[in-house]
Amino acid sequence: MLFGWLAAFYNAPEGVVTPLARDLHGGAAAVGVILAAAALGETVGAIVLSRFVAPPIRLRLMGPLAVGTCAVLVLFSWQPGLPGSLLILVASGLCASYQIAANAAFVSAAPDKQRSQAFGLAQGGMSLGQGIVLILAGAAADGHSAARVIAVCGAVGTVVALAIAASWARGHQAPGRRRRP
Numbered sequence: 001m002l003f004g005w006l007a008a009f010y011n012a013p014e015g016v017v018t019p020l021a022r023d024l025h026g027g028a029a030a031v032g033v034i035l036a037a038a039a040l041g042e043t044v045g046a047i048v049l050s051r052f053v054a055p056p057i058r059l060r061l062m063g064p065l066a067v068g069t070c071a072v073l074v075l076f077s078w079q080p081g082l083p084g085s086l087l088i089l090v091a092s093g094l095c096a097s098y099q100i101a102a103n104a105a106f107v108s109a110a111p112d113k114q115r116s117q118a119f120g121l122a123q124g125g126m127s128l129g130q131g132i133v134l135i136l137a138g139a140a141a142d143g144h145s146a147a148r149v150i151a152v153c154g155a156v157g158t159v160v161a162l163a164i165a166a167s168w169a170r171g172h173q174a175p176g177r178r179r180r181p
Contacts, residue, residue, distance in 0.1 A: 001122045002164045003066055003102035008129030009157025010069045010092055013038065013150050015134030020146035024082045037086040041093020049097040058101035063165030065098035070161050073154025076147040085147075092154075 013020065014035065021030035049058060072091045080088065110118040133153060140149045
């Protein structure tokens with residue numbers, strides 16, 4: 001569930017897309033292209049991960065991809081132009097494909113009789129988190145560049161993702177390896 005909630009951080013660019021497009025000297029078309037970039041990455045990443053990567057490997061990649069989807073946004077601190085911004089957003093979207101493994105792990109972990117309740121909690125937390133981060137990012141973009149706001153959201157998300165990924169790795173070691181007490 002916590003892996004799913006990371007979406008709040010890597011979706012922050014959506015909350016500042018108009019100021020970002022303005023900063024990049026673009027108009028409505030730039031807004032559309034910026035929004036499409038992450039979606040394109042997510043689509044390609046989901047296809048590749050679900051069709052060409054075995055489920056056990058997906059689980060091993062989940063932590064690194066979760067970290068990557070936020071960490072790549074830190075590159076906005078360099079104030080890239082429109083092409084660089086689009087590449088960063090596509091890369092972040094590609095890494096967001098980890099959600100496939102996170103959703104599968106969540107379904108496996110949720111007890112059958114409480115699965116719908118668990119999904120409700122997960123979806124509610126994801127929506128609340130995204131709403132809060134988008135509002136805060138939009139407010140921050142009033143006094144700072146949109147690129148800086150995205151970079152900060154990426155940095156915070158990276159720290160949170162690292163903590164979640166480390167916890168996941170400790171609790172889900174490869175079969176045959178002993179857990180340390």
